[in-house]
Amino acid sequence: MVTTPRPIDALVIGGSAGALEVLMTVLPALPRDLSAAVVIVLHLAPHKPSYLRDVLSQRTALAVREPDDKEPMLPGTVYVGPPNYHLLIERNRTLALSVDDAVNFSRPSIDVLFESAAEALGPSVAGVLLTGANDDGARGLARIRASGGITVVQSPETASASAMPEAGIRAAAIDHVLPPERIGPLLVELAKRSGGSR
Amino acid sequence: MSAEEEHSALELGLLLEAIYQKYHYDFRQYAEASLRRRLSAALVQLRCATLSDLQRRVLHEPKAFSELLRFLTVQVSELFRDPPYYRAIRERVLPYLRTYPSIKIWVAGCSTGEEAYSLAIILQEEGLLDRAMIYATDINGESLRAAEAGVYQSDRFARFSENYLAAGGRGSLSEFYTANYASAVMDRSLRKAILFSDHSLATDSTFAEVELVSCRNVLIYFERELQERAIGVLRDSLCRKGFLGLGSKETLRFSAHAPAFTEFASDERIYQRI
Numbered sequence: 001m002v003t004t005p006r007p008i009d010a011l012v013i014g015g016s017a018g019a020l021e022v023l024m025t026v027l028p029a030l031p032r033d034l035s036a037a038v039v040i041v042l043h044l045a046p047h048k049p050s051y052l053r054d055v056l057s058q059r060t061a062l063a064v065r066e067p068d069d070k071e072p073m074l075p076g077t078v079y080v081g082p083p084n085y086h087l088l089i090e091r092n093r094t095l096a097l098s099v100d101d102a103v104n105f106s107r108p109s110i111d112v113l114f115e116s117a118a119e120a121l122g123p124s125v126a127g128v129l130l131t132g133a134n135d136d137g138a139r140g141l142a143r144i145r146a147s148g149g150i151t152v153v154q155s156p157e158t159a160s161a162s163a164m165p166e167a168g169i170r171a172a173a174i175d176h177v178l179p180p181e182r183i184g185p186l187l188v189e190l191a192k193r194s195g196g197s198r
Numbered sequence: 199m200s201a202e203e204e205h206s207a208l209e210l211g212l213l214l215e216a217i218y219q220k221y222h223y224d225f226r227q228y229a230e231a232s233l234r235r236r237l238s239a240a241l242v243q244l245r246c247a248t249l250s251d252l253q254r255r256v257l258h259e260p261k262a263f264s265e266l267l268r269f270l271t272v273q274v275s276e277l278f279r280d281p282p283y284y285r286a287i288r289e290r291v292l293p294y295l296r297t298y299p300s301i302k303i304w305v306a307g308c309s310t311g312e313e314a315y316s317l318a319i320i321l322q323e324e325g326l327l328d329r330a331m332i333y334a335t336d337i338n339g340e341s342l343r344a345a346e347a348g349v350y351q352s353d354r355f356a357r358f359s360e361n362y363l364a365a366g367g368r369g370s371l372s373e374f375y376t377a378n379y380a381s382a383v384m385d386r387s388l389r390k391a392i393l394f395s396d397h398s399l400a401t402d403s404t405f406a407e408v409e410l411v412s413c414r415n416v417l418i419y420f421e422r423e424l425q426e427r428a429i430g431v432l433r434d435s436l437c438r439k440g441f442l443g444l445g446s447k448e449t450l451r452f453s454a455h456a457p458a459f460t461e462f463a464s465d466e467r468i469y470q471r472i
Contacts, residue, residue, distance in 0.1 A: 047360075068449045069418040070425070082447055088231035097447050098232040099273055099415045116231040122200075 008126045008150060008190040009036045009075065010089065012117045014110030014140070016043040016132030018160030020055065022180045023130075027060040027078065029184025034062060036191035038078040039089065039117070041108040043132070046084040053080055067095045081108035088116035104136035114140020123148030126190050128183065130154045132164030138171035145172045150190060152176045152183065209249040210234070216253050221263055223337065224400040225270060227424035233270070240269040264340070271338040273415065275312040276354070277319075277371070278361035280446050283414070285366045286466040288320050291441050295409050301330040302408040304435060306399060306428075307416030308334035311345025311384075311392075315374075316365075317412065318388040323368045327391050333406060335397035346394045348384035352377055399428035404435040411436060415445035422452070429455045436471040443468045 015022065019042050030038065044050050050066065056078060057064045064078040065071070073079065073093045081087035085097040086108050096116075103109035110129070114137060117125045127144040129137045131154055145151045151174045156162035158179040168174065176186055210233075214226045225233065237249065244262055246252040256263040278284050295301045301321070305314045314334035321327040336342050350358075355371070362371040375382045397405065399416065411432045417425050432442055433455055442459065444467040450456045459469040 047357075066447075068447050068451065069445075070422060070452050085447060086232075088235075090229065090231050096229050096231050097418050098235075099275070099418070099445075100232060100235065101274065112235065115235070119234065120231065122203075 006123055007035065007193045009124045010073065010117060010121050011036050011038045011126050011128065011187050011191065012089075012113055012144075013038065013040045013128040013130065014042070014113060014132075014137040015130030015154075016106075016134065016136065016161065016164060018131040020052070021160070022154060022183075023056060024059050025180040026184040026187070027056060027062070029188060030060060030062060031188065032061040032076065034076045034188070034191055036187075037073045037075050038062065038187075039073065039081075039087065039095070039113065040078065041081040041087055041110050041113045043106050043110075043136070044083040044108070046107060048083065050080070050083045056080065067097075069095070069097045071095050081113065083108075086112040088112060089120045090116075091120045093120075104134060106134075106136050110137030111140040115143045118143040118147040118149060121149075125149035126152060126187065128152040128154075128187070129165055129168040131159035131161050133161040134163055135167035135171075137164060138167035141168045141174075142172035150175050152178065152186065154183065155179050206249075209253075210237075213237075213249045213253040213256075216257055217263070217266075220257055222401070223267065224398065227400065227421045228270075229419055229421050232419055236269045240266050243269070267338055268340065271309075271336070272341055273309045275309060275415070276361060277312050277350075277358035278316045278365045278367075279312065279414075280466075281361050281364035281366075283365075283443065283446065283466045283468075284316055284320060284361075285364075286463045286468055287317070287410075287412075287443065288324065288366050290463055291410060291443075291468065292320070292324050292326065294439070294441075296324075296326060298409055299329070301326060301410075302406060303330065303332045303410045303412065304406065304408045305332060305334040306397070306411060306413040306432060308336050308345055308394070309338070309341050311348060311394070312350075313412060313414060314345065314392050314394075315348065315384050315388055318391050319362070319367075319371075319374050320365075321391070322374070322388065327387070330391055332392045333408070334392050334394050336394075337396065337398045337400075339396060342394045342396065346389070348389050349381050350384075352380055352382050355382060399431055400424055402431075404431055406435065407437050408435055408440065409437055410441045410443070412443040414443065415448070417448050418445065426454060429453050433458050433471065438471060440471045441468055442471065
């Protein structure tokens with residue numbers, strides 16, 4: 001059987017303290033015709049409007065959206081989780097929101113996004129855990145790996161808060177530990193891989 | 199689908215079918231991602247290894263079912279959650295409703311009552327509460343009893359008060375509740391205007407004609423087909439030119455019912471029935 005790796009069509013990214021800055025490095029590397037969707041959850045103040053969409057729009061050729069419930073997840077589009085909601089992915093490739101309790105003191109929670117992505121999309125997901133000050137996202141990363149997806153963690157020495165990437169590395173087998181400037185190019189590679197069985 | 203996925207889909211389907219047949223609660227068309235998270239939490243709490251174990255327990259132990267129901271239905275909200283929504287209700291919707299001799303409002307999926315009390319407070323401040331009736335419905339009887347009691351933990355009121363002011367509150371939120379050490383009870387004059395009752399958007403139909411339906415962060419838990427059913431029930435409950443308020447990330451954009459409405463306050467997700 002041919003072992004061409006399966007293409008990644010959902011890139012899920014999570015982070016907390018300092019992660020916005022990292023995204024400013026990662027997103028400009030993504031081309032307009034990226035064949036994967038990018039879904040991002042950052043820990044945000046729950047009761048303030050989020051300017052994340054506007055800030056990120058200025059750094060990428062891709063459309064950036066704060067999705068409504070049941071919005072289809074399209075390739076070449078960046079989705080950012082709205083404050084005070086969890087963001088999840090459904091099997092039918094739509095985005096879903098919930099106001100369930102905070103997980104790891106966070107809503108949105110990275111674990112909620114990652115676990116739903118693993119459940120819904122299995123091996124066609126790559127999970128990327130960035131800088132952050134707690135261990136949200138680590139369990140989710142392990143789930144992504146267990147479902148056959150790819151795991152990526154920002155190298156802790158480049159993180160402004162290393163607790164989150166370190167927790168990721170402890171919790172799961174990590175395929176790529178990279179500094180911010182090498183994460184974007186890797187994501188482009190992963191999205192490009194031609195189809196076939198793994 | 200792998201064998202394991204097939205198994206897990208089968209277990210989920212059987213559990214929901216069992217709940218429906220035995221207890222007449224219909225979760226069969228709930229959005230799967232959140233439903234699965236809630237069930238995973240319930241498995242831990244009820245000490246079940248698998249959904250099949252859980253199925254056996256809820257079939258044989260009604261108490262286990264009540265506990266599960268809590269996981270599947272209870273949402274904790276806030277008084278005046280999303281202040282811009284309540285500001286729009288006060289400043290843009292009430293001027294219309296004021297022209298009616300009586301005002302009937304339906305809070306669909308009221309959970310523990312925060313949304314219903316928020317609306318009652320606005321009506322009181324606008325001098326409309328004495329000719330208003332708020333129907334507040336939910337499928338969880340325990341939530342309804344809590345909502346009816348109108349008792350919330352005192353430590354939540356700092357946030358509530360901030361929301362109230364951001365929503366255009368005219369005075370002080372403290373005029374509307376009585377605080378005892380750990381808890382506070384909502385004012386009786388508000389409770390009197392709210393009728394709490396059992397209703398399911400999944401299985402019941404319309405029960406009254408109202409001028410405003412507020413249904414916030416309920417539809418996000420439904421799959422598309424069930425959303426359509428629910429929106430149909432909400433639509434049928436609205437008088438001509440009546441208003442429908444949704445959660446801040448909910449939209450009629452993907453619904454076949456969209457042509458029955460116009461966008462009234464688009465940022466606040468308030469629609470008007472044509």
